[in-house]
Amino acid sequence: MSEQRKAVVLISGGLDSLLAARVMQEQGIHVEGINFFTGFCVEGHTHAIRKRDQKKDKRNNALWVAEQLGIKLHIVDTVEEYKQVLINPKHGYGANLNPCLDCKVFMVRKAYEWIQAKGFDFIVTGEVIGQRPMSQRKETMPIVSGESGAEELLLRPLCAKNLPETLPERAGWVDREQLYGFSGRSRKPQMALAASLGIEDYAQPAGGCCFLTDESYAIKLKDLWRARGNRDYEMDDIMLLKVGRHLRPASHFKVIIAREEGEANFMQGYRKLYPHLKTLSHGGPFALVDGEIGDQDVELIARLVARYSQGRHADEVELSYTDLAGITRTLKVHPMQAHEIPKAWLI
């Protein structure tokens, strides 16, 4: 009996990678999954910060897919390494700050390092030619396999018949005839394949899996870089870009105002890292201040936060302000009026 070959599949949690893994299982390959966390992944839990979303399904799709397939899943923290992909993408950005092609090269390279360390034979992705305008085109397929170093150890079972033979096919580890030749943006072939394999439940077709494709998120990240004078970021920065209303009254600071209770609870976790305000006299939001502020800024910030409280029409709103040293003082301010808040402040 021939040796069972081992493949690692890049599992995003979407249908394509689920199918790619399943097609390999059908051919008797030992399959394990790998999933890379960049810090920008859209997870159900990130949405679940907001109270109104807390009833929604909290499953992590990559874990769920692995469980459906009965395979192990290895989740890799690439937050630090990913900075270089995002900050200096060789192939540029898509519509927003999404460096999709560089991202794919990066992930396949990481998977290639992983299979070498773990003694696996090849890498599988759910890529389909023409599925993505930036990263999944006929011209980009050799770029991904070449620049990642994986070369012909990278197999794309869903579109393999449209591509040159890879080592797993040539060596007879997998049967090329049992692979597919999907191409284009239509999802119908994948849905038909899923139905033929008895797969009925899967995450909706890809698209919103990365915050960097989101215009409003990208605007906030560009603002952060501009304000700091460099394109670096920390994990806390990119997490806070996902929550609250962001306003920048001056270049040296911005104010993040919770839009509801769930966001306020989440933002409270950052209260030791940022100066913060809380409305005392009325129902109102929790707010963080990002930047180095002086005493002259505090009143303006307090008036701005008061504007978003239930006391917005009152003559006076009382708030607490706590600085980075943890010293809290109480302020009484007249809430800012709508016309006093320029649109340009809203990021």
Add this chain to the structure above:
Amino acid sequence: MVDLSRQIIDCRRLLCPMPVIRVQNAIELLPHGSLVEAICTDPGALNDIPAWSRINGHRVVETRTNDGEYIIVVEVVQDSGS
């Protein structure tokens, strides 16, 4: 002899999947029978850590909520080689 050491992992403020990654990385270094206690603030960890444990062959032995924190204890039941 089974080593019943217990490692506590602080996952407060981390959003999933970071708590899962912290548990996974701790378990990789621990022998069969060890316990990993994850203290989380993201309620998603209540789903994700057990799901990760199931698919990777480990066992959740305790789950409790304490003052807004979610504590999940996982027992390493096999060497998670690959």
